[in-house]
Amino acid sequence: xxxxxxxxILLTVSxxxxxxxxxxxxxxxxxxTVDKEDFAxxxxxxxxxxxxxxxxxxxxxxxxxxxxNWYVKNIxxxxxxxxxxxxxxxxxxxxxxxxxxxxxxxxxFYLDGQRKEQILNSVPVPVRVKDILKNDVxxxxxxxxxxxxxxxxxxxxxxxxxxxxxxxxxxxxxxFRKKHIDTSSDSKDKIKNKMIFKLxxxxxxxxxxxxxxxxxxxxxxxxxxIKVEYNINTNKLTSDLVVAExxxxxxxSGIIKFLSALLIKCSAIKTSGLTLTExxxxxxLSNLNTIIKNSVxxxxxxxxxx
Numbered sequence: 001x002x003x004x005x006x007x008x009i010l011l012t013v014s015x016x017x018x019x020x021x022x023x024x025x026x027x028x029x030x031x032x033t034v035d036k037e038d039f040a041x042x043x044x045x046x047x048x049x050x051x052x053x054x055x056x057x058x059x060x061x062x063x064x065x066x067x068x069n070w071y072v073k074n075i076x077x078x079x080x081x082x083x084x085x086x087x088x089x090x091x092x093x094x095x096x097x098x099x100x101x102x103x104x105x106x107x108x109f110y111l112d113g114q115r116k117e118q119i120l121n122s123v124p125v126p127v128r129v130k131d132i133l134k135n136d137v138x139x140x141x142x143x144x145x146x147x148x149x150x151x152x153x154x155x156x157x158x159x160x161x162x163x164x165x166x167x168x169x170x171x172x173x174x175x176f177r178k179k180h181i182d183t184s185s186d187s188k189d190k191i192k193n194k195m196i197f198k199l200x201x202x203x204x205x206x207x208x209x210x211x212x213x214x215x216x217x218x219x220x221x222x223x224x225x226i227k228v229e230y231n232i233n234t235n236k237l238t239s240d241l242v243v244a245e246x247x248x249x250x251x252x253s254g255i256i257k258f259l260s261a262l263l264i265k266c267s268a269i270k271t272s273g274l275t276l277t278e279x280x281x282x283x284x285l286s287n288l289n290t291i292i293k294n295s296v297x298x299x300x301x302x303x304x305x306x
Contacts, residue, residue, distance in 0.1 A: 032125050060108070076089070202217055223239075
């Protein structure tokens with residue numbers, strides 16, 4: 001008896017759930033309208049899907065490829081302000097297939113009262129698409145379609161253009177590089193001219209310096225010239241280290257020997273009190289002055305010595 005009673009209760013509950021689910025689904029309605037059922041290829045067709053859901057249901061906005069074999073241009077989803085259960089999806093779409101006979105069924109997703117994702121399908125809508133390519137209609141008359149022109153470039157022209165582009169790029173690079181080198185060279189020459197002016201001032205002893213002070217000034221000019229001419233940072237190097245650095249230069253010339261001897265001489269005067277004559281300073285000033293002047297006039301003179 002108890003078994004029969006349980007069976008009856010289970011059957012009753014099942015029937016109630018089925019009736020409830022049928023009722024809930026019956027409360028979901030969707031209607032489809034199109035602004036025209038007769039249109040040409042490429043025409044914009046405005047489609048509206050109107051939904052009515054039970055409370056606490058939520059419609060999910062579809063993707064742009066929601067209509068099979070149709071090109072969707074725009075999708076908007078709106079919810080009725082007075083009744084939140086009513087949704088409207090507006091779609092602007094078109095078809096490029098003159099054999100298309102219908103707006104196909106569209107699959108929509110929504111969330112039910114338990115926030116589970118469910119599926120709802122709209123009904124197909126018959127349409128008529130005009131084949132405007134009949135009767136020799138020019139392709140340019142197709143609405144909203146711009147013919148794509150493919151430019152075929154022969155391989156020979158492609159490589160000619162490529163090589164010309166590379167050549168033009170190299171010309172531009174060499175032009176700016178030369179301009180930079182020229183600018184850098186002009187800047188170096190200005191520094192050297194200042195050295196020449198200072199040397200001539202020391203030769204005339206405009207500042208009434210003693211012999212040691214004049215040699216100290218000569219040392220500064222010599223180290224500065226080495227820095228500019230050979231790109232050796234002499235600011236933080238002693239005379240001995242500068243001599244070691246210029247000895248590495250692959251240029252066997254009287255200039256390198258003279259600069260090395262001058263640095264050693266100036267260092268000896270400063271550290272050991274070596275005494276030299278007026279004639280010695282005059283010769284050293286004159287030689288350095290000649291070297292710097294020649295380097296300004298012609299860089300090649302540096303490779304031939306004094």
